[in-house]
Amino acid sequence: MRVLKEKFAEQNGQTVTAYTLVNDQGMEVTAIDYGCIITKIIVPERNGSFENVVLGFDTLEEYQQHSPYFGAVVGRHAGRIANAEFTLDGTTYHLEKNNNGHHLHGGLQGFDKVIWKADVKEEKESISLEFKYLSKDGEEGYPGNLNMKVVYELNNQNEFKVSYEGVSDQKTVLNVTNHTYFNLSGNLKEDILNHTLTLKSSRFLELDKELIPTGEILSVDSTPFDFRSGRKIKDGTESAHPQNILAGNGYDHPFLLDEHQNNEIHLYDKESGRKLIIETTEPGVVLYTSNQLEAGFSIRGTASREYLGICLETQGFPDSLNHPQFPSAILEKDEVYTSETVYKFSFN
Incomplete structure (x- = not known):
């Protein structure tokens, strides 16, 4: 196993570095210390070809100009917070408004737009990147000085683990995720409409027209939101279900996971044979099928368009601060926030 390190860009006089983790099977994960962005994941398909299975760019400028959170760690709070405010112990905190008057994915200068301190850790059976960042009291409106740590670890079983840890010197809120867009066809040869997704989930959250949870928890029974036995993504894009239409003809919904750390999320591309199993400690996963991915730029030579990637954002629920159920x-002072998600790649 080995780690490659190279300069990726400069940002305000600081060097942005790209790190590539390579295991003994030839799998590669490349990430930069700007936003902990995963720029590439290279894995084999059934015929042995190694290709990239995530959406990303080769320059920092493209991420800053065009990226809808490709590959980034987002926080302090993933997802939308209605009206960009919440109340904690009687104090109302006003956050940055960056999404139609609401707060999305940590605001204007969230975790995805800062340079983290990175260190390489090498073990006998794995290699990892450890990212650290101090989010200062008041940043984007959040209370507390928050020390964050994110670890990307790759082993020889083609398992990629993402771990999070956070500690604040004040009571605050924290809900982070990774916003990678997957496309198992390899090098964006096809869109993700024929990918088959299996989710161990019997319930999902209803959204309003602003894509914020209404507070209602709906059953997936007899709907295009039932992935328990496997379903192609295109079912939702072609659906007349009001929630599919509201999301832009597809999915942008939080699902409540019925099981954890037990093959609860399974994505499969029949053409390449690639499989991705995701296991997490988080209560849910937001399924986003890039229904709103804008045209007008290219992604490593492929024109951007709807349904080019699928996000499986393991996390707590959007707008949870306004829905006590x-x-x-909420993270108490000096309490340690922890979260873990494992991505297992294979093929058949």
């Missing part, structure tokens, strides 16, 4: 995103 949802799992809490």
Whole structure:
């Protein structure tokens, strides 16, 4: 196993570095210390060809100009917070408004747009990148000085683990995720409409027209949201279900996971044979099928368009601060926030 390190760009006099983790099977994961962005994941398909299975760019300028959070760690709070405010112990906190008057994925200068301190850790059976960042009290409107750590670890079983840890010196809120867009066809040869997704989930959150949870938890039974036995993504894009239409003809919905750390998320591309199994400690996963991916730029030579990638964002629920029935995103002073998600790649 080995790690490659090279300069990726410069940002305000600081060097942005790209790190590539390579295991003994030839799998590669490349990430930069700007936003902890995963720029490439290279894995084999059934015929032995190694190709990239995530959406990303080769320059920092493209990420800053065009990226809808490709590959980034987002926080302090993933997803939308209605009206960009929440109340904690009687104090109302006003966050940056960056999405139709609401707060999305940490705001204007969230975790995805800062340079993290990176260190390489090498073990006998794995290699990892450890990213650290101090989010200062008041950043984007959030209370508390928050020390964050994100670890990307690759082993020889083609398993890629993402771990998060956070500690604040004040009571605050925290809900982070990784926003990678997957496309198992390899090098964006096809869109993701024929990918088959299996989810161990019997319930999902209803969204309003602003794509914010209404608070209602709906059953997936007899709907295009039932992925328990496997379903092609195109079912939702062709659906007349009001929630599919509202999301832009597809999915942008949080699902409640019925199981954890037990093959609960399974993505498969029949053409290449590639499989991705995701296991997590998080209560849910937001399924986004890039229904709103804008045209007008290219992604490593492929024209951007709808349905080019699928996000499986393991996390707590969007707007949970305004819905007491949802799992809490509140982090007490000096409490240690932890979260872990494992991505297992294979083919058949």
